[in-house]
Amino acid sequence: MTTLIEVSGLRKLYRSSFGQPKITALDGIDFQVREGEMFGLLGPNGAGKTTTVKILLGLTHATSGSASIAGLPVKNPESRRRVGYLPEGHKIPNYLTARQAMTIFGRMSGMDSATMRTRIPDLIERVGLGMKWADVRIKKFSKGMTQRLGLACALIHSPKLLLLDEPTDGVDPVGRREIRDLLREEAKQNGVAVLLNSHLLSEIELTCDRVAMLRNGKVAAFGTVEELTRKSATYKMVATPTDDSLVAAFRETGAGVERVNGHMVLSVSDVPHLNALVDKLRASGGMLNELTPVRSSLEDVFVDLIRAEEVPAGGTPAERDISQ
Amino acid sequence: MKVLVANIEDVMREAAARWTLIAYFFLSTLFIIIFASAVNLDIVNGALAGAKLFGKDVQMGDNTISIEKLVLGFESGFSVFLYFICTFLAIFATAHLVPRMQEKGTIDLYLSRPVSRVRLLMSRYVAGLILAGSNVVYLIGTIWLIIAWKTHVFHPRFLLGGSIMFLMIAILLAFAFLIGVVTSSTAVSIMTTYGIFFFGLMLAAHDRIAAAVSKEWQAALINGLYWIFPKSGELGQAVVAFVGGDEMPARVLSVLTPAPFLTSAAFGAVCLILASWLFTKKEF
Secondary structure, three states: EEEEEEEEEEEEOOEEEEEEEEEEEEEEEEEEEOOOOOOEEEEEOOOOHHHHHHHHOOOOOOOOEEEEEEEEEEEOOHOOOEEEOOOOOOOOOOOHHHHHHHHHHHHHHOOOHHHHHHHHHHHHOOOOOOOOOOOOOOOOOOOHHHHHHHHHHHHHHOOOEEEEEEOOOOOOHHHHHHHHHHHHHHHHHHHOOOEEEEHHHHHHHOOOOOEEEEEOEEEEEEEEHHHHHEEEEEEEEEEEEOOOOHHHHHOOOEEOOOOOOOEEEEEEOOOHHHHHHHHHHHHOOOEEEEEEEEEOOHHHHHHHHHHOOOOOOOEEEEHHHHHO | OOHHHHOOOOOOOOHHHHHHHHHHHHHHHHHHHHHHEEEHHHHOOEEEEEEOOOOOOOOOOOEEEOOOHHHHHHHHHHHHHHHHHHHHHHHHHHHOOOHHOOOOOHHHHHOOOOHHHHHHHHEEEEHHHHHHHHHHHHHHHHHHHHHHHHOOOHHHHHHHHHHHHHHHHHHHHHHHHHHEEEEEEEHHHHHHHHHHHHHHHOOHHHHHHHHHHHOOOHHHHHHHHHHOOHHHHHHHHHHHHHHHHHHHHHHHHHEEEEEEHHHHHHHHHHHHHHHHHHHHHHOO
16 A cells, blocks of 8 residues: 655754743654555644644644655645645635635646536535535635535545544534545545544544554554554453352462453453463363453543653553554 | 636635725725816817816916827826825735735645645735736726827826836835735734835935935945835836826936836845745744
8 A cells, every 4th residue: 555644753843932942842753644544643732743734734844854745755845736634723715605715725736627617516515515505605604614615625636645633623423424434435435545633532533544642742652543442461251150269260370350240351461371361261161252352442542641651661562563 | 827826816806805806996996086077178179278177277378288298297297196096005905915824724725735835925926916906007097098088198108107106016015925924914014015115205315315414324324225125216206207208307207217127126026035935934
């Protein structure tokens, strides 16, 4: 799969007032986003998410490191030829109608009038705006409608990469779902890569394939949603019988065992350790009914990560995965 | 070209939606109507028998004045008035173009397109010039037509004098763009641009001011500023001289040399280059 975003050792220092030390917004981050992938960028306020997106769009300049889109350095305006962007709190000139705004931004992306004549009505319907609003001034739009129009403007030139900053901000729950479906459709059918910058963690969890969590300008965790939400070496075991002797036998191996609502939650050191416990269960004549890794929500992972003062030596499990 | 067309469309639609365009052309039209009703000429057998301007008789003296000379004198005198009107209206209607584009949430939408920043700024500059230029053409063209209709004298130099006004507008707009890029403020752009226009008018008398100051460095500073800033005084005089042509006194015609044009144009070019460079470096 083609890599659409390649970020390597990206650093950004902001000048502060005279005599004050510079502010480190990004401290050497690395990540890639591939074609057709939905990628989430998470982090608390000031973590460096917006700075990353701004560097990718050439809105601000990196202090060091490199960033490229579709193989072109971000300093080259051509790198944005197939990029659609929806900024948070965008202000599409409200004196325009939806159709006029899409025409102007389409033209700025090099589209011809004939293509736009068919593309605009199609997109207005796809984002759920409805053609009755096509020729109404934007100042009459609600926040959710403006957001839908912003998405349409981002998609007007059939981009290969979408950079979306809080795309569902102000949109009702049904609309959110529609937007999620639209993004998935773009990713699956057209191979569009989506970089989603959002505070709505449930939405990222529902939408994204991979996630990077930023903290203090660094990538604090990185991986698939599944990798990040899997509690390290913790499994739910449903077996019969789960008597005290079996629990004691498990504990003798050094495993942590908790009995919860008729099943056991096992904390093991590694996969061989888990297998050893299964062997013990079978040796005692027990039956294994279910064995599943225990997952936490992305929100739990996020909150744990933010609360942690320092990343332990060797990084989080996800960081260790990347370095391998 | 598509970027330019997009920017022109954007600028024109904004001007229309925000009433700028309507106010711009309404004021011009109002001026034209007043002018058309103010000029009353009495032409008998192809000769000017009498003329009234704003209700007052124009003194003809004992000798009859040819209608051509009257028109020429009137147009050359009136052109300096138009020079101020056109310049003021143009700056007022276009100084917001950069500050508004640089607003948070708007600039991101423009810069995320595959357009270099210099191209974006220049497209906006050209769009602004087209807006201002269309008003110059409307104002001068209509007045020229009214004069031609009332006197049957077609004097093309009056029309061409508009190009000097347009040059001044282009120079001032370049300066307004520079201030707009630096401050992102429409108010500051308008104030400083008008300021520099008046400063240029004052510096037209730089010789006399320099002679009046007590210290040599002050005189050098005044003369230096004269050569740096756009020569709004000389260009205004140049409009009169150009429209009047050979009929004008030598003192007025003396301003029609390349120096004020070239140095003023250089000021505008430097402002545009500086604005482009700063816009390229600017972080949003």
